[in-house]
Amino acid sequence: MNKLLYLLIFIAFSVFVSCGTKENKSSNNDVNSTNTTTETQDPKMNKGIGPITSLILDETIDSVMVKKGKDVFDAKCTACHKVDKTYIGPSPKGILERRSPEFVMNMILNPEKMIAENELTKQMVAEFNGAIMANQNLTEEEARAVLEYFRTL
Amino acid sequence: MKTNINIYFATMIIILIFVGCSKKNGGNNAGALTGDAAERVYVKPGEHDEFYAFISGGFSGQLAVYGLPSGRLFKVIPVFSVDGEKAYGFNEETKPMLQTSHGFVPWDDAHHPDLSQTKGEIDGRWCFINGNNTPRIARISLETYETEEIIEIPNSAGNHSSSFVTENTEYVVAGTRFSVPIPQKDMPIKDYKSNFKGAISFIKVDPQKGDMNIEFQVLMPGFNYDLAHPGRGKSHGWVFFTTYNTEEANSLLEVNSSQNDKDFIAAINWQKAEEYIKEGKFKTMPANYAHNVYDDATHTATSKMKKEVRVLDPADCPGLVYFMPTPKSPHGCDVDPSGEYIVGSGKLAASLTVHSFTNMKKAIDEKAFDGDAYGIPILKYEKTIVGEVKQPGLGPLHTEFDGKGNAYTTFFISSEVVKWKLGTWEVIDRKPTYYSVGHLMIPGGNSQKPFGKYLVAMNKITKDRYLPTGPEVTQSAQLYDISGEKMELLLDFPTVGEPHYAAGCPASLLEARSKKFYKLEENKHVYATKAEKDAKVVRKGKEVHIYMTMIRSHFAPDNIEGIKVGDKVFFHVTNLEQDYDVPHGIAMIGANTSELLIMPGQTETFVWEPKQVGVWPFYCTDFCSALHQEMQGYVRVSPGNSNIELSWTLDGESLN
Numbered sequence: 001m002n003k004l005l006y007l008l009i010f011i012a013f014s015v016f017v018s019c020g021t022k023e024n025k026s027s028n029n030d031v032n033s034t035n036t037t038t039e040t041q042d043p044k045m046n047k048g049i050g051p052i053t054s055l056i057l058d059e060t061i062d063s064v065m066v067k068k069g070k071d072v073f074d075a076k077c078t079a080c081h082k083v084d085k086t087y088i089g090p091s092p093k094g095i096l097e098r099r100s101p102e103f104v105m106n107m108i109l110n111p112e113k114m115i116a117e118n119e120l121t122k123q124m125v126a127e128f129n130g131a132i133m134a135n136q137n138l139t140e141e142e143a144r145a146v147l148e149y150f151r152t153l
Numbered sequence: 154m155k156t157n158i159n160i161y162f163a164t165m166i167i168i169l170i171f172v173g174c175s176k177k178n179g180g181n182n183a184g185a186l187t188g189d190a191a192e193r194v195y196v197k198p199g200e201h202d203e204f205y206a207f208i209s210g211g212f213s214g215q216l217a218v219y220g221l222p223s224g225r226l227f228k229v230i231p232v233f234s235v236d237g238e239k240a241y242g243f244n245e246e247t248k249p250m251l252q253t254s255h256g257f258v259p260w261d262d263a264h265h266p267d268l269s270q271t272k273g274e275i276d277g278r279w280c281f282i283n284g285n286n287t288p289r290i291a292r293i294s295l296e297t298y299e300t301e302e303i304i305e306i307p308n309s310a311g312n313h314s315s316s317f318v319t320e321n322t323e324y325v326v327a328g329t330r331f332s333v334p335i336p337q338k339d340m341p342i343k344d345y346k347s348n349f350k351g352a353i354s355f356i357k358v359d360p361q362k363g364d365m366n367i368e369f370q371v372l373m374p375g376f377n378y379d380l381a382h383p384g385r386g387k388s389h390g391w392v393f394f395t396t397y398n399t400e401e402a403n404s405l406l407e408v409n410s411s412q413n414d415k416d417f418i419a420a421i422n423w424q425k426a427e428e429y430i431k432e433g434k435f436k437t438m439p440a441n442y443a444h445n446v447y448d449d450a451t452h453t454a455t456s457k458m459k460k461e462v463r464v465l466d467p468a469d470c471p472g473l474v475y476f477m478p479t480p481k482s483p484h485g486c487d488v489d490p491s492g493e494y495i496v497g498s499g500k501l502a503a504s505l506t507v508h509s510f511t512n513m514k515k516a517i518d519e520k521a522f523d524g525d526a527y528g529i530p531i532l533k534y535e536k537t538i539v540g541e542v543k544q545p546g547l548g549p550l551h552t553e554f555d556g557k558g559n560a561y562t563t564f565f566i567s568s569e570v571v572k573w574k575l576g577t578w579e580v581i582d583r584k585p586t587y588y589s590v591g592h593l594m595i596p597g598g599n600s601q602k603p604f605g606k607y608l609v610a611m612n613k614i615t616k617d618r619y620l621p622t623g624p625e626v627t628q629s630a631q632l633y634d635i636s637g638e639k640m641e642l643l644l645d646f647p648t649v650g651e652p653h654y655a656a657g658c659p660a661s662l663l664e665a666r667s668k669k670f671y672k673l674e675e676n677k678h679v680y681a682t683k684a685e686k687d688a689k690v691v692r693k694g695k696e697v698h699i700y701m702t703m704i705r706s707h708f709a710p711d712n713i714e715g716i717k718v719g720d721k722v723f724f725h726v727t728n729l730e731q732d733y734d735v736p737h738g739i740a741m742i743g744a745n746t747s748e749l750l751i752m753p754g755q756t757e758t759f760v761w762e763p764k765q766v767g768v769w770p771f772y773c774t775d776f777c778s779a780l781h782q783e784m785q786g787y788v789r790v791s792p793g794n795s796n797i798e799l800s801w802t803l804d805g806e807s808l809n
Contacts, residue, residue: 074684074686075673075674075683075684076729076731078684078685078686079684079685079702079704079729080704080705130778130779131705131706131778131779131780132705132778134704134705134732134735135731135732136731136732137731137732
């Protein structure tokens, strides 16, 4: 009889547990970004937060991509970034000497999260008087082309 | 004994398990009977409503978008009235939307929204609504929630029995309330009888783009045409209109148009009308009416005057129109989801009258006529009627359906909603409204597929339901749960303007299709500036065109000199943002117009005619970022005879 009692208590327990977990499920909907922040001393090791986790650049620069990247940059980015000077935001000139390619693309593709969670980006926002990076909704392909264009600057 | 205790204990646990679980599972559908009303209308912060409701703004001229069951207001879509918040009717792009044959009309009385349908079901593409005062029909996109098209209705006056949609959105119908001389002419008012006519318009809707065109009008006798509903299912191809003032009185209608025992429901066979049009049985009448179209790519509206309209005279077109006698000034004219029952709500009648479409067809075949009115056959009352809801309340106005065999009718005088059964005509339930209910709406309730969960009652009088706000108080609606046998009042919520009718549908039909922003590369506005380097200022005599951009958080250019008193300055401003919910605004000190509120990727224009010399600031009106307060600029205005050269800069440098 005691065995039966224990069994029932066990069943009751598992029903309550399963009832309870149902309600909590919806809170964890944070699935679309991969957190690859590794806050190391060298900013070039920082890959940022976003869809780009690993990117190895080809040694030769793809001129077709560069042309496309310049067009996209001119159309969507120049209201805040100028090549020859610091403007609302920094100049992209020599960016790959300061940042990883992943970081640059994540900054373009996922600025809200970068501003909220990436320490390096938070410092930049402070440095630029609170001017935030706007999400211009570039596709991954467009962002990659912009990066290629940056390599030529 | 120990064993017994254990058995009791075990039994208790089993009961607990069942009670615990059944409470959880039963929570949703038992709600109608036992649940707490607050819980059933509460939508948690961050969560979405189950239904959209498009509620007419009445004499505000607009259309308001609410969520159900919460009753939360999401947007007021400007339709027939100017709106300084959204620059509608103030900016150069939307001014043409309010053009009419009477010139620019900045206001109207918006009445009956209806959603587009495919195969008798709501398809979530467009919402139509009528302007009652200066007769117009508007089409609103349910992708952008903007008014895309307005067509004026010629030969009409008091465009009330409008804007109802046939089951594949072949037509939007628009009937005149007031009969008038057609064509208009200078004549004595007392000669109304038999000289005035009522025009019923059939507006063809392009199945792909939604463009509207008045395909033809039927010139009816000089009655008042009050409300309408197209047939559906078996009665598809017909439209039913209630009439009053069949007495053709032209003064003190309160008394003089309430003399006849019965007025009519007019049944118009539009498929027959199409045949007559094909046969060339129409007359082409000269007319003058505006057709205004807003283009999503240019973000600009154009207004064109149309000069003729095709009309059909029922006396020359046998089989086109029949009259069904219906007691005492019927108001609402509602067709059930099957298309069989046509409910006429005689405002002054003791009972609701229900006609049968099958009976009507039979009476037509048998030529069971009771004479004619101006050549239109009058069907024998006892031949078309199929039932009566006996003494259900006082002052019946409108009926909607739940798709489960029930009808719900509002009663203005006795302030209640009454639920009754189709076929048996018995009253099932009644619930008070606060107060004097007019229209009601069940999402999909005038289609073949109603979503019979909620009912919204729209009241004419609010009185003491809310905190007082002086002599003028809010308008209001009430939400009822109709999922059970008895209706339950769940919620009061305020509305914009007097809510005449509404249309609703599941949120899932629209939510995913809602546009988030305009793509810059698709912006075809003539004065669009797609990059800062293209920003410029161009003088053409006294006209100055400023090609300006905006992004968080600056304008380009933001310092402009060389403007003179007497100039007409056009600010053509493009929002360069490409993200959801980042509009920017712009307002200029002393401009005789509203702000602009520009969505990402969009271009809008306002005009400023500076009258005073000085340096005048402009700024962003929509808090856009932490640096919003820094988003500003200056225009230097010099005397008319000044030689200051036109210049435009940002950060002290030329942009080009």
